[in-house]
Amino acid sequence: MTTTQSGVQTSGAPGTAASQRATAIAAIPSYQLINTFLNNSLYARRKFEPTACDFGFGNPHQMPQDEYVTALRDVLTPRNNEWFAYKTNLPEAQDAAAASLQRLLDVPFEPEHIYLSTGGFTAIALALKAVTDPGDEVIYSLPPWFCYEPILVESGLTPVKVKINTETFDLDLDAIGAAITPRTRAVIVNSPNNPTGRIYPPELLVKLAALLEDASARNGRRIHLVSDEAYNRIVYDGLRFHSPAEFYPFTLLAYSYGKTHLAPGERIGYLALPPTMPDRDQLQAVIQALQLATGWVYPNATLQYALPQLETFSIDVGRLQRKRDVMVDALAGMGYKAKRSEGTFYLYIESPVPDDLAFTERLAAKDVFVFPGIMFETPGFFRISLTANEDMIERSLPIFRTALKEAASAG
Numbered sequence: 001m002t003t004t005q006s007g008v009q010t011s012g013a014p015g016t017a018a019s020q021r022a023t024a025i026a027a028i029p030s031y032q033l034i035n036t037f038l039n040n041s042l043y044a045r046r047k048f049e050p051t052a053c054d055f056g057f058g059n060p061h062q063m064p065q066d067e068y069v070t071a072l073r074d075v076l077t078p079r080n081n082e083w084f085a086y087k088t089n090l091p092e093a094q095d096a097a098a099a100s101l102q103r104l105l106d107v108p109f110e111p112e113h114i115y116l117s118t119g120g121f122t123a124i125a126l127a128l129k130a131v132t133d134p135g136d137e138v139i140y141s142l143p144p145w146f147c148y149e150p151i152l153v154e155s156g157l158t159p160v161k162v163k164i165n166t167e168t169f170d171l172d173l174d175a176i177g178a179a180i181t182p183r184t185r186a187v188i189v190n191s192p193n194n195p196t197g198r199i200y201p202p203e204l205l206v207k208l209a210a211l212l213e214d215a216s217a218r219n220g221r222r223i224h225l226v227s228d229e230a231y232n233r234i235v236y237d238g239l240r241f242h243s244p245a246e247f248y249p250f251t252l253l254a255y256s257y258g259k260t261h262l263a264p265g266e267r268i269g270y271l272a273l274p275p276t277m278p279d280r281d282q283l284q285a286v287i288q289a290l291q292l293a294t295g296w297v298y299p300n301a302t303l304q305y306a307l308p309q310l311e312t313f314s315i316d317v318g319r320l321q322r323k324r325d326v327m328v329d330a331l332a333g334m335g336y337k338a339k340r341s342e343g344t345f346y347l348y349i350e351s352p353v354p355d356d357l358a359f360t361e362r363l364a365a366k367d368v369f370v371f372p373g374i375m376f377e378t379p380g381f382f383r384i385s386l387t388a389n390e391d392m393i394e395r396s397l398p399i400f401r402t403a404l405k406e407a408a409s410a411g
Helices: 020-026 031-038 042-046 066-074 091-103 118-130 148-156 173-179 203-219 280-293 301-310 317-334 356-366 390-410
Strands: 114-117 137-142 158-163 183-191 224-228 252-254 267-274 346-348 381-385
Touching: 020 148, 031 148, 066 301, 091 114, 091 267, 091 301, 114 118, 114 280, 118 148, 118 224, 118 252, 118 267, 118 280, 137 173, 137 356, 148 158, 148 173, 148 203, 158 173, 173 203, 173 390, 183 203, 203 224, 267 280, 267 381, 317 346, 317 390, 356 381
Parallel strands: 137 158, 137 183, 183 224, 224 252
Antiparallel strands: 114 267, 252 267, 346 381
16 A cells, blocks of 8 residues: 555555547647647637637627527426426427428428437537447548547547648549548538638539449448538528538538527537438437437437527628628738638638748737637638627738738748
């Protein structure tokens, strides 16, 4: 026996050690960057200061919509003694979600194949665990949403990363095809894309579907497509969003209401299987088992009650588009290479210097906070969140101009 300084006796056996899986997740570079920004950076220390211009995370910088508050308030009063009991997939919520998808995509999704989740995050995790086994490979494109890799590593899957075309922000189908091996089990596609704002056109999705069908036949093993559609209602300039589910039957669609209502802290979303997916009924019991086994990842009862009402409105997309236009026009006028995003909250801007982290730190020193491209594994860019309010945008523009001039003189 040994005695610690606090007087507690121990047997001398080794102390508690983190699992290899948990250690691997904590070591992911993108996770470490996010953690640093959240907890140990100038952004973490100053984002609530009155002078801060926060273009970092897609968080709200104005009060929530009255409709949203009313929808939640209306379901807080219990109607019966079971109002706050355990809830799984409430039929009323499934009906509303399926009807909404039918209107958006003109695909007859069925309510029984809508699986409610605590946001899009867990919908993606459910999709992957439903169709993959530990050791399988999952392909996704860079720049990605920075949580794909942690989700995959936690599931025992191998991330396989390919780059997009940084001129068009389109998927590189040749790169995806070259990355497919006999171990490939899924491909993740995110459209409208975070961080680029690109909406992948139908002709590209048709070619992707053909590629995956051919590869599945060649491997003798089905490759599923996981479609991350958190922003499918946030589309600009009258464009129509197209889902991969319209073209590839083996698509699992993940959606989040946190983006549609700019309320990411209220966790509700779903995983949906299209009616064209063969054998989808066999996945039903599997996904329901995963909803329980992964920590009862059903949304809270009140959010499920509110979902039919939440489907009747969204945040002001026109206001987001106006903020997009102000930012793009101003930055392009200064000399930045700035593409006009087609959807999402975001702009993905080319950094005026190769070291995007150094450039974003230059902005941060003047209380303008953006995320560097290195956080999205694509150096040479930075991301702006349009959820910043108009006052932040106005105050930031002179600082963007000064930072660009300083970068040019330093170069």
